[in-house]
Amino acid sequence: MTDQNPPPARNPHAESVRTLAAAMLRTGMVFGSLAAVVSLAVAAALAGWTGLSGAAVGAVVGFVSSLLTIVLMKATAALPVEALFGAVLGGYTLKIFALLIVTYALRPVEQLHPAALALTVLAVVVAWAAAEVVAFRRTRIPTIIPAGW
DSSP: OOOOOOOOOOOHHHHHHHHHHHHHHHHHHHHHHHHHHHHHHHHHHHHHHHHHHHHHHHHHHHHHHHHHHHHHHHHHTTSOHHHHHHHHHHHHHHHHHHHHHHHHHHTTOTTSOHHHHHHHHHHHHHHHHHHHHHHHHHSOOOOOOOTTO
16 A cells, blocks of 8 residues: 555635736836836936946845745735735735835945935836736736625
């Protein structure tokens, strides 16, 4: 006799969350890249080398922040919906707090233009959030809206 483990049960909710995360990643990379390129060009034109370096660091911080959202989605996809909501809300709160700390900590660095850094982080994060909305609307995932809502 062999001891065989049965295959794990199919989890349609987790599959749909992972599908959505993949779509958000693809769309977010396009929107985020466009926002970063525009921010780099504007910062370089207005503030020179320090603007360019500040915007470059801001773009990296914005991308890391946005990619962490995708990682969180994939990591928590199999959780029950109630726990998933808590993880998403907690992750969002920590992400915003971390963005504020990083942006504030980099303010005194003379080689980085603080406004270029902060505005580029903002531009990339907002562009990525818009991309997530676009990806959600384009992805064919069934959404149930109970009567009376």
